[in-house]
Amino acid sequence: GENVEQHPSTLSVQEGDSAVIKCTYSDSASNYFPWYKQELGKRPQLIIDIRSNVGEKKDQRIAVTLNKTAKHFSLHITETQPEDSAVYFCAASGGGADGLTFGKGTHLIIQP
């Protein structure tokens, strides 16, 4: 089955700086890669996703890049703000498996 590795487990950045979270996946047939943000005690919420026929996608301060050859994808957050502090999860699915396989999460801390 699919295996998703996520790094780093904790990331602390100064407010206004950029943050990058990286994930790798094992199943070359995977074709859908969403990112979720989870605040303490709340549900994971989809913030951006990308399909395997696209290399990059942007939504305001958030962008995701995908390298299918290397089987890795990354989340980029620019001009970080205090409300960006949360746990971020990457996930992968497809290739005959419809359920998402999640990474272990990255705790993003925005320092004032």
Add this chain to the structure above:
Amino acid sequence: DAGVIQSPRHEVTEMGQEVTLRCKPISGHDYLFWYRQTMMRGLELLIYFNNNVPIDDSGMPEDRFSAKMPNASFSTLKIQPSEPRDSAVYFCASSLSGPGGGNYGYTFGSGTRLTVV
């Protein structure tokens, strides 16, 4: 749409008791997933349904766990008998089939925090 609705939000039960968690997916979504979240193991897929039919239950930890989806708007996850190691947050999620296969628009419910004492 009210989103994915789960009940109860919190459940505290004694070891050995039966626990039933409930989920109402987003209307029109044809996939329903049950996930479990713990600090140690993160988010784990337990089982999922497509058009009310269980497709993959390989993530169900053992026979004490069972799930049903009697119709397109309701699903249950049952644990009988419950054990302390079942304590976790259980999330339900639903999604739509995508063109050309796969699915998208995964939306999670608020979760049920289960504590087994």
